Amino acid sequence: MTATKILTRNFERADSHTLAAYRETGGYAAWQKAETLEPAAITEEVKQSNLRGLGGAGFPTGTKWSFIPKHHAGPVYLVINADEGEPGTFKDRYLLERDPHALIEGMLIAARAIRSATGFVYIRGEYIEPWRRFSAAVKEAYDAGYLGRGFDVVVHRGAGAYICGEETGLISSLEGKKGWPKLKPPFPAIKGAFGAPTIVNNVETICCVPHILTRGAAWFAALGTKTQGGTRMYSVSGRVRRPGVYEASVAITLRALIDDLAGGVTGNGRLKAVVPGGSSAAILRADEIDVTMDVDGLRNAGTMAGSAGVIVMDETVSIPEALMVVARFYAHESCGQCTPCRESTGWIYKMVRRIVEGRGRKDDLDTILDVARRGAGTTICAFYDGAVGPYVSYIEKFRAEFEALIPR
Amino acid sequence: MTAPTVAFSEAQLAEVRRLQGLYPDGRAALLPALHLAQETFGHISLEVEEYVARLFDLTPAHVHEVVTFYTLFFREPKGRHVVAVCHNLSCHLAGAPEIVAHVRRRLGVDVGETTDDGRVTLQSVECLCACEHAPMMQVDDRYELDLTPEKVDRILEGLR
Ligand SMILES: Cc1cc2nc3c(=O)[nH]c(=O)nc-3n(C[C@H](O)[C@H](O)[C@H](O)COP(=O)(O)O)c2cc1C
Ligand code: SF4
Ligand code: FES
Numbered sequence: 400m401t402a403t404k405i406l407t408r409n410f411e412r413a414d415s416h417t418l419a420a421y422r423e424t425g426g427y428a429a430w431q432k433a434e435t436l437e438p439a440a441i442t443e444e445v446k447q448s449n450l451r452g453l454g455g456a457g458f459p460t461g462t463k464w465s466f467i468p469k470h471h472a473g474p475v476y477l478v479i480n481a482d483e484g485e486p487g488t489f490k491d492r493y494l495l496e497r498d499p500h501a502l503i504e505g506m507l508i509a510a511r512a513i514r515s516a517t518g519f520v521y522i523r524g525e526y527i528e529p530w531r532r533f534s535a536a537v538k539e540a541y542d543a544g545y546l547g548r549g550f551d552v553v554v555h556r557g558a559g560a561y562i563c564g565e566e567t568g569l570i571s572s573l574e575g576k577k578g579w580p581k582l583k584p585p586f587p588a589i590k591g592a593f594g595a596p597t598i599v600n601n602v603e604t605i606c607c608v609p610h611i612l613t614r615g616a617a618w619f620a621a622l623g624t625k626t627q628g629g630t631r632m633y634s635v636s637g638r639v640r641r642p643g644v645y646e647a648s649v650a651i652t653l654r655a656l657i658d659d660l661a662g663g664v665t666g667n668g669r670l671k672a673v674v675p676g677g678s679s680a681a682i683l684r685a686d687e688i689d690v691t692m693d694v695d696g697l698r699n700a701g702t703m704a705g706s707a708g709v710i711v712m713d714e715t716v717s718i719p720e721a722l723m724v725v726a727r728f729y730a731h732e733s734c735g736q737c738t739p740c741r742e743s744t745g746w747i748y749k750m751v752r753r754i755v756e757g758r759g760r761k762d763d764l765d766t767i768l769d770v771a772r773r774g775a776g777t778t779i780c781a782f783y784d785g786a787v788g789p790y791v792s793y794i795e796k797f798r799a800e801f802e803a804l805i806p807r
Numbered sequence: 808m809t810a811p812t813v814a815f816s817e818a819q820l821a822e823v824r825r826l827q828g829l830y831p832d833g834r835a836a837l838l839p840a841l842h843l844a845q846e847t848f849g850h851i852s853l854e855v856e857e858y859v860a861r862l863f864d865l866t867p868a869h870v871h872e873v874v875t876f877y878t879l880f881f882r883e884p885k886g887r888h889v890v891a892v893c894h895n896l897s898c899h900l901a902g903a904p905e906i907v908a909h910v911r912r913r914l915g916v917d918v919g920e921t922t923d924d925g926r927v928t929l930q931s932v933e934c935l936c937a938c939e940h941a942p943m944m945q946v947d948d949r950y951e952l953d954l955t956p957e958k959v960d961r962i963l964e965g966l967r
Contacts, residue, residue: 471921483936484936486895486897486933486934486938487938488938489936489937493809517831524877524879525879525936525945527948528950553829553830555838556838557838557877558838558877558878559877559880559949560934573835575832575837575863575873576873577872577873577877593831593832593835607875634938634939636939637896637901642939642941643939644939647898674896674925678896678934708938710897712900720899721899724896725896727894728896732933733833743860791964
């Protein structure tokens with residue numbers, strides 16, 4: 400299977416971020432069409448398209464929009480998650496830098512569907528160039544009269560904290576607080592930013608929306624599988640010949656993505672393992688890559704599509720060392736609110752490091768598995784489950800490699 | 808009451824008020840205002856926290872809690888330049904440990920420290936989401952990509 404360029408169709412143009420270039424390639428025609436549609440009709444079209452959230456959880460987008468209370472009197476907010484931080488993921492950076500008007504147009508349409516007059520775009524603090532590019536596009540859109548007539552966009556910068564990518568953490572952070580996630584329910588669609596009904600969507604998710612409007616839900620649905628429409632942007636890194644962003648159907652296999660699009664495995668040329676959906680996804684062995692990359696395909700394979708950050712490891716890579724790096728990340732980024740998450744992430748990192756440094760003990764692996772699993776599903780947010788995925792899968796699938804490091 | 812020794816200019820105060828006006832609750836402008844404070848005062852001392860707290864009608868404790876939560880806010884004076892080398896998985900696979908070791912040797916400081924001449928603060932950080940160009944680092948506002956020791960040397964020499 401090959402690449403299908405929809406979201407990335409203009410990326411080769413040097414001026415793709417400008418309003419002129421965007422208009423030349425049909426930009427803002429979807430918004431013109433949306434203006435003639437009833438909000439419910441827009442939501443229905445998005446439902447029919449089988450678009451599923453591309454930020455991590457894969458929730459059906461149209462369904463999420465329909466959770467906004469019907470006759471709500473006060474404000475409703477649209478919040479765009481541009482806090483891209485999942486290790487191995489870099490697609491939203493490309494969209495913000497190379498097609499910012501697609502996000503603005505998608506926001507206009509989404510805002511009409513949920514009857515929102517204000518959208519916030521939360522961009523991670525380190526993304527300075529993407530923030531400049533996107534802010535310049537927002538200014539162009541105001542000057543051209545797309546924004547400021549019933550819908551305003553506020554660009555907000557984060558300040559360095561992975562957990563602010565989690566939607567309720569993001570909302571806390573947007574409100575000027577530390578980015579502590581909140582227990583759900585209530586879901587943001589009922590009580591979100593500033594206490595109002597709020598839809599949080601990923602950048603890429605919203606960039607799909609104009610295409611659904613112009614070319615139709617059936618066309619979009621047919622690009623993918625029975626349960627997920629469209630293409631998505633895969634971030635491929637690690638030991639491959641051509642690391643980069645590749646757009647293809649959600650029905651592409653992991654094998655085709657690595658071999659055909661990213662040019663195959665480097666290092667010693669032989670694949671050992673792949674993380675298919677950002678560092679929080681369970682790892683796959685080389686013999687497990689004949690899976691499709693859609694949400695359900697990867698779920699059935701015991702892992703997750705997540706953010707579609709694909710990290711490739713050849714046979715020369717040490718899996719225990721890779722887990723040590725991943726465990727250090729989770730230990731550093733836990734927000735500290737829940738005891739199992741705060742304690743286990745720190746403790747497991749130390750254990751894995753000890754093993755890698757040749758100071759492990761015979762029972763360490765079972766202890767890690769036991770501790771990791773016991774906290775799963777008990778915490779306020781999905782961060783901890785996202786850490787358990789790698790802890791358990793790296794050890795279970797490559798146990799002999801860990802054991803070889805433990806002195807007898 | 809002691810007079811504050813840190814203060815924004817009139818133009819900056821107007822900017823803070825503009826930022827506050829963008830949100831349904833002005834307190835949401837705290838992060839943007841702290842970014843502005845750090846640009847202005849170099850780092851966010853307790854004194855700056857108190858000053859910003861007054862502007863926002865928040866307790867200094869609240870502002871302190873926020874400042875300490877985020878990695879981009881500095882509570883101690885930092886160097887004129889900040890070099891943040893990514894040490895997460897994709898960069899690790901591409902040789903980040905060697906890059907970190909190389910930068911440490913070249914600067915003569917450990918991770919988390921600032922050179923004696925106040926030129927550079929060195930950090931090692933989690934994924935900056937440019938993994939297709941691993942190993943990489945952030946130098947102030949810029950992403951520096953596809954690093955080699957030679958490229959690192961050239962970049963460090965350019966920092967005055
Ligand atoms: C720990 C954690 C980190 C997350 N980080 C991100 C992120 O960086 N970007 C993102 O869009 N979603 C992230 N998510 C998912 C969001 O919580 C949320 O599901 C998503 O933004 C919804 O948008 P979507 O439905 O369009 O995917 C994260 C979730 C968790 C649990
Ligand atoms: S699971 Fe971890 S990151 Fe999420 S709220 Fe609890 S302590 Fe914070
Ligand atoms: S791992 Fe270094 S930029 Fe992602």
